[in-house]
Amino acid sequence: MIELVSAERCINCDLCVRVCPTNVFDAVPGDNPVIARQQDCQTCFMCEAYCPVDALYVAPFAEQHIAVDEQALNEDALLGSYRRAICWSPGSRPQPDQSFRLLRGG
Amino acid sequence: MATNAHTDLRTLHTDVLVIGGGPAGCWAAWRAARSGARVVLADKGYVGTSGATAPSGTGVWYVPPEAEAREAALASREALGGYLADRGWGTRVLDQTYANLEQVAQWGYPFPLDDQGRQRRTSLQGPEYMKLMRKVVKQAGVSILDQSPALQLLLDDEGSVVGAEGVSRQGDERWQVRAGAVVLATGGCAFLSNALGCNVLTGDGYLLAAESGAELSGMEFSNAYGLSPAFSSVTKSAFYRWATFRYEDGSLIDGAGSKHGRSIIARHLEGGTQVYALLDLATDADRQYARSAQPNFFLPFDRIGIDPFTRQFPVTLRLEGTVRGTGGLRLVDEGCATTVRGLYAAGDAATRELICGAFTGGGSHNAAWATSSGYWAGEAAAAFALQQGRQSHARSAIAAGGATQSGSQQLDSRALIQAVQQEVQPYSKNLFRSGEGLDASLARLDGYWRSVRQSTPATNAAEQLRAREATAMLATARWMYRSALARTETRGMHKRLDHAGEDPAQQHYIHSGGLDRVWTRNHRAPWHVPALQAEVAA
Numbered sequence A: 001m002i003e004l005v006s007a008e009r010c011i012n013c014d015l016c017v018r019v020c021p022t023n024v025f026d027a028v029p030g031d032n033p034v035i036a037r038q039q040d041c042q043t044c045f046m047c048e049a050y051c052p053v054d055a056l057y058v059a060p061f062a063e064q065h066i067a068v069d070e071q072a073l074n075e076d077a078l079l080g081s082y083r084r085a086i087c088w089s090p091g092s093r094p095q096p097d098q099s100f101r102l103l104r105g106g
Numbered sequence B: 001m002a003t004n005a006h007t008d009l010r011t012l013h014t015d016v017l018v019i020g021g022g023p024a025g026c027w028a029a030w031r032a033a034r035s036g037a038r039v040v041l042a043d044k045g046y047v048g049t050s051g052a053t054a055p056s057g058t059g060v061w062y063v064p065p066e067a068e069a070r071e072a073a074l075a076s077r078e079a080l081g082g083y084l085a086d087r088g089w090g091t092r093v094l095d096q097t098y099a100n101l102e103q104v105a106q107w108g109y110p111f112p113l114d115d116q117g118r119q120r121r122t123s124l125q126g127p128e129y130m131k132l133m134r135k136v137v138k139q140a141g142v143s144i145l146d147q148s149p150a151l152q153l154l155l156d157d158e159g160s161v162v163g164a165e166g167v168s169r170q171g172d173e174r175w176q177v178r179a180g181a182v183v184l185a186t187g188g189c190a191f192l193s194n195a196l197g198c199n200v201l202t203g204d205g206y207l208l209a210a211e212s213g214a215e216l217s218g219m220e221f222s223n224a225y226g227l228s229p230a231f232s233s234v235t236k237s238a239f240y241r242w243a244t245f246r247y248e249d250g251s252l253i254d255g256a257g258s259k260h261g262r263s264i265i266a267r268h269l270e271g272g273t274q275v276y277a278l279l280d281l282a283t284d285a286d287r288q289y290a291r292s293a294q295p296n297f298f299l300p301f302d303r304i305g306i307d308p309f310t311r312q313f314p315v316t317l318r319l320e321g322t323v324r325g326t327g328g329l330r331l332v333d334e335g336c337a338t339t340v341r342g343l344y345a346a347g348d349a350a351t352r353e354l355i356c357g358a359f360t361g362g363g364s365h366n367a368a369w370a371t372s373s374g375y376w377a378g379e380a381a382a383a384f385a386l387q388q389g390r391q392s393h394a395r396s397a398i399a400a401g402g403a404t405q406s407g408s409q410q411l412d413s414r415a416l417i418q419a420v421q422q423e424v425q426p427y428s429k430n431l432f433r434s435g436e437g438l439d440a441s442l443a444r445l446d447g448y449w450r451s452v453r454q455s456t457p458a459t460n461a462a463e464q465l466r467a468r469e470a471t472a473m474l475a476t477a478r479w480m481y482r483s484a485l486a487r488t489e490t491r492g493m494h495k496r497l498d499h500a501g502e503d504p505a506q507q508h509y510i511h512s513g514g515l516d517r518v519w520t521r522n523h524r525a526p527w528h529v530p531a532l533q534a535e536v537a538a
């Protein structure tokens, strides 16, 4: 589930508030959004994909809350890694979907 | 912030209201707008990220119009689907999907090229596809209401659907849309099991429709379970075709597999034995291409530092219910009309038995159905609404959901959700069904229904939504298990321990409906002819 809104990176655009399918965030006027309903997070990673500055981190655990360390995430290049993987980061080169080369179906 | 003021009732007038903005809803909204209708599209979450497709991505049943390939595509599924699908509907869906994906290409979706330089259109990346759909829907002039779950339909005094009411959950205000026709594209019901993208899918559309008198079909085919790492939401199952399934010590589990052999995985999990997967059957080429095909599959592994090709990881099976099942609202014509005037259904909200019978899973039918049925429902709803003219807005309207919570007790929605989950999630109850087990579950579920009837609606938007989701899950579970009880055989995904094997006499659909009293009815469609006879005729 969602574990981090990085105060260092966040530019208060509130895009994550708008796009979260389960309405997990609350906007705060003039400040970073807050994770208001973490237990409603469905671990879909969509907020990460839309955040323009890679300020969010969704930990891979669907049922379990964990503490995260922003600096470690930074060092492991995990902030923004999903946005890079789907080629939505500025300047990332599109990676054609090679599904058709794999076995069909599913 | 949450107040119960509710003084603000935002009212809109339109020709077509589409509820749910996944692929089915977007196609419906786009098609209706292109037909000249004014369209409002309301989603519980955000059009572009919400629903099963956006975070997951889908393979698509896309088959070029070449006789042999089409024949193979239709034939390959007949036995798998328990001989309940119709070739006529299958052909229509293949044609419409082919045309719609050409449209998607023209909109600029970056389909990959093969070595001959031809576009390959059998896979859609979820975030990209749904971002594009939001864009084209907006460009077509559709008004989008994000974060705006519908809570009930509006009926005129003849029982036609003339709109819906809901809440805007980021402002705690109510909205009402008066429309000439309504398309339900609210997806399936996955019972809040944390399967990828599925927690917005609580069967709301089934409940809204049933409160208006609509019928369902195939609700026994509602026990799809998706494989995922035990800790993760990512129920992307395709790559498990490369998996061997093992015990903690690395020894192989006899007979366990992702396609055939899921039951063995379930039996172990149920008995408290953790099952592990290792994707060691993947070739070097598979490993090379897999990341670009499904970037989301690798997210959980990268984030815990495991290479799934070389290190085994614990797995689980998460209930996806009707999302990758086939049951849903019953359709009565090629325009995806339900049994209620003015109400249409598309995508997972509607039954997919017409094209895949008793089983979906891998095979990409759901995505093809979402785009095709959305297209048809949008077209038909627009034609109906435009022919009605604006007079429907003048008629008085009653809210169809009002009667459901008509008592005075407080409803504990969270407790109700858990209670329903306890009946539908265990493999021992839903994957391996028996008459005795279904009866016992239904007795409890019927009791929960009586307590919902004696409850009173909550006052703030968030609680109202949760109560409706809990109620929809409960209603869905009751249609599911009544239908499962009525099908005294094993067919497709519906497995009865006490009735192993397909019974030729039950080659029919099971319709269902009702709220206080849930009913089922067998229906033999013209295409339900025994397999042998069909071969002779052909």
Ligand SMILES: Cc1cc2nc3c(=O)[nH]c(=O)nc-3n(C[C@H](O)[C@H](O)[C@H](O)COP(=O)(O)OP(=O)(O)OC[C@H]3O[C@@H](n4cnc5c(N)ncnc54)[C@H](O)[C@@H]3O)c2cc1C
Binding pocket: A021, A105, A106, B019, B020, B021, B022, B023, B024, B025, B042, B043, B044, B045, B046, B050, B051, B052, B053, B054, B056, B057, B058, B059, B060, B061, B148, B149, B150, B151, B185, B186, B187, B188, B195, B196, B197, B198, B200, B201, B202, B204, B205, B226, B234, B235, B236, B237, B320, B323, B324, B346, B347, B348, B349, B363, B364, B365, B366, B367, B368, B370
């Ligand atoms: C992990 C995963 C992988 C899959 N892979 C494949 C595949 O490879 N091939 C394939 O064919 N299919 C696949 N499927 C199934 C496919 O994703 C669905 O069939 C498809 O998304 C259905 O589209 P839809 O528009 O009907 O519903 P959805 O995409 O689920 O959208 C429903 C929408 O309705 C909204 N909604 C719900 N309730 C309300 C309400 N009360 N008011 C307003 N809005 C509401 C939701 O917010 C959501 O946006 C997969 C599913 C999953 C979960």
Ligand code: SF4
Binding pocket: A005, A006, A009, A010, A011, A012, A013, A014, A015, A016, A017, A032, A033, A050, A051, A052, A053, A054, A055, A056
């Ligand atoms: S999307 Fe990113 S930058 Fe924008 S408010 Fe959310 S966290 Fe901050």
Ligand code: SF4
Binding pocket: A001, A002, A019, A020, A021, A022, A023, A024, A040, A041, A042, A043, A044, A045, A046, A047, A048, A058
């Ligand atoms: S992971 Fe999905 S559900 Fe969780 S906060 Fe992000 S967008 Fe919302």
